[in-house]
Amino acid sequence: MELIIQFGVIAFLLLLGLVFGRAAEARHFRELKQKELILRQVLVFSEKHPPADQEFRGAKLVVGSVVIAEDYFKRIAASLKSLVGGRLTAYESLMDRGRREAIVRMKQAAREAGASMIFNVRIETARLSESDSNRQALFAAEFIAYGTALVPANRP
Amino acid sequence: MEITNLESIPGKSITRHLGLVQGSTVRSKHVGKDIFAGLKNIVGGELKAYTELLNESRAEATERMLAQARAVGANAVVNVRFATSNIAAGAAEVMAYGTAVVVQ
Known part of the structure; x- marks a missing residue:
């Protein structure tokens, strides 16, 4: 009985992660696409x-950062996939989101300046x-x- | 005080190098933020509380670096780098370092 409850909890968390995590990821990618389109005038090198033939007025350090965490489904999917090795697509998309979001925020800071x-x-x-001793390590x-x-x- | 991560400041020339300056801070989240992040871990996505925390830390580390630069008489810091390291469960160190210079 206890086993069934435990299994049920895991299945429920997996489902939550799959449904909400997927939806959140799809929304994030849509937002990123929009923001990148708006910010495409800001050139990044x-x-x-900087080119010697161009003069610049001011220099300012700009930073963009974001902390992104995996969802429950990604964690289980990745740990299963690492049994056989190869590409962990669950993490690839996570890294892509994080990095693009950081770049977008940096560009926003630059445009504000x-x-x-x-x-x-x-x-x-x-x-x-x-x-924690009672919790699995969170990947963020x-x-x-x-x-x-x-x-x-x-x-001007 | 000007800060860049280039080796110089465009349109200005460096007249004196004053050496390495650095600032760092170690922070952890308070319990409330931690619980929020724990729930968030099921559905994933951005952990805004952590993003904020690390941004505040970075601002503080930069401020400490600038204080050092002012103390040695610099008016700019060039070649600035940031580094974040996870030193204990729930605590992160954020560090900023660069070269203090006098520019004209």
Whole structure:
């Protein structure tokens, strides 16, 4: 009996994760697409040196960050998949969302500063975990994107 | 005080290098935020409380770095880097470091 209840709880959490997690992910990707379209005028480079033939008025460090966690379904799906190895698509989409969101936020910060270009962009990922004795480790990661926003001198 | 993560500040020249300056802070969430994140873990997605916490930490680390830079007489910090590390369950260190310089 106890086993059935336990199994039921796991199945319920899986279902919750699958339904709400999927819906949230689809919504997030839609939002990202929209925001990226709006922010496409802000150019992003990992290049260290801004073009020498252009003059700039101001330089400002801009940062975008986000902490994203897996859902219950992803966790189970990934742990099952890692038994056979190969691509963990559950995590691939999570990383993609996090990184794109961080870049979008960095671009928003740059646009608020009136800049149109960001140079020397660095992207970092840091794992944040929480391990309790009675709980499984939570997978959450922080994504940071930062760079130097430059305002062209010829702009009003 | 100007901060960039380039090696120089466009349109200005560096007249003096004053060495490495850094600032860091270690923070953890309070219990209420933790419970929220625990529920969120079932459906996943952004943990806004954590995003906020780390943003505040980063602002504080940057402020401490700037305080060091001011103390050595700099008017800009270049080549700034950020680093986050998870040092204990529920606590994260955020660090900012860069080179303090005098620009003209």
